């Protein structure tokens with residue numbers, strides 16, 4: 001199996017000539033992955049922010065089992081179904097007030113493409129086609145498709161390789177104001193200088209609210225986010241909040257926008273939307289944006305084959321129910337406290353530049369890029385599934401993780417840092 005995989009299957013961001021090692025996983029249950037050789041690993045990744053309830057959850061399994069005999073899939077063009085409607089209703093009940101229209105996309109990146117289209121089509125329909133650029137903040141990540149990629153951080157993103165075909169957007173400095181701290185002088189001024197100078201050509205500001213994920217795991221001040229939202233209103237620019245990673249409780253609030261009490265014009269959700277079961281994302285818009293897009297009789301020009309897939313919608317609706325019925329705030333707060341207590345002291349480690357914790361996210365930023373293959377092998381030997389990248393070793397476990405399991409992960413991080421000397 002491994003030979004075929006190595007010779008024929010591409011993995012994320014991987015070489016086909018000299019791929020890094022992969023571990024075959026046979027099954028997963030609760031917060032553990034069972035490898036083909038029988039070893040169990042405690043999951044510190046939630047499969048890239050998705051599996052918030054852990055794996056093989058009876059309620060989520062049941063949602064799929066109930067839906068399969070009804071229909072696994074039907075096209076969404078000209079048809080609709082109860083799973084999509086029920087999920088739409090559920091989402092509108094919980095997202096920041098004012099968001100009213102839902103587009104079901106098939107992955108996070110696609111939901112970002114749809115969000116960008118919504119913003120561009122909105123201004124086009126208002127007779128302002130010159131408003132077609134985006135403004136974002138450095139250190140962001142929005143996905144790997146071309147539209148999304150163009151809004152990723154221009155240095156640590158993939159701009160170098162694809163520059164000739166990427167849309168040229170504007171980048172404000174990454175806010176220095178940290179989460180939980182007041183706004184630092186200069187942060188919002190730098191942003192305002194750009195939005196003021198370019199408002200006539202800007203369709204939207206796109207950002208990850210509060211938590212910048214794959215672009216650097218940086219948590220910034222809610223006052224900055226509130227300030228950006230106010231500037232967007234002041235200068236007539238739409239605000240797209242990418243909550244694909246933060247949505248559904250990860251930052252300690254159901255949605256990270258809540259930290260600043262804002263409602264964006266357009267909101268992207270994905271990842272934990274289905275509890276990690278199937279690929280599904282959503283782009284939500286306010287009534288004003290939706291009506292604006294269609295003001296000239298225009299149609300929103302997107303329609304993926306697997307749009308609103310019934311299986312994905314059914315499991316997503318059940319996942320949201322499960323989350324809301326659970327003591328998720330207390331669980332996330334307990335994870336946060338344990339991450340602070342366990343990872344915090346590692347700030348003094350010679351290999352460590354900084355430790356940051358927010359909600360169920362714990363980040364150890366190292367001084368030098370980590371040797372990913374060696375460190376990952378160390379973690380596996382410790383019974384932990386943790387996938388570091390660049391100078392970031394981080395934990396974002398399922399909310400259902402036990403203190404003992406989280407303790408094992410924290411210990412694995414600490415011992416992993418000792419191997420970096």
Ligand code: PMP
Pocket residue numbers: 048107108109110112141142143144208213214242243244245270271
């Ligand atoms: N936006 C953010 C904030 C993300 O973290 C990600 C995925 N890491 C994406 C967009 C892209 O989502 P997907 O991988 O499902 O296309």
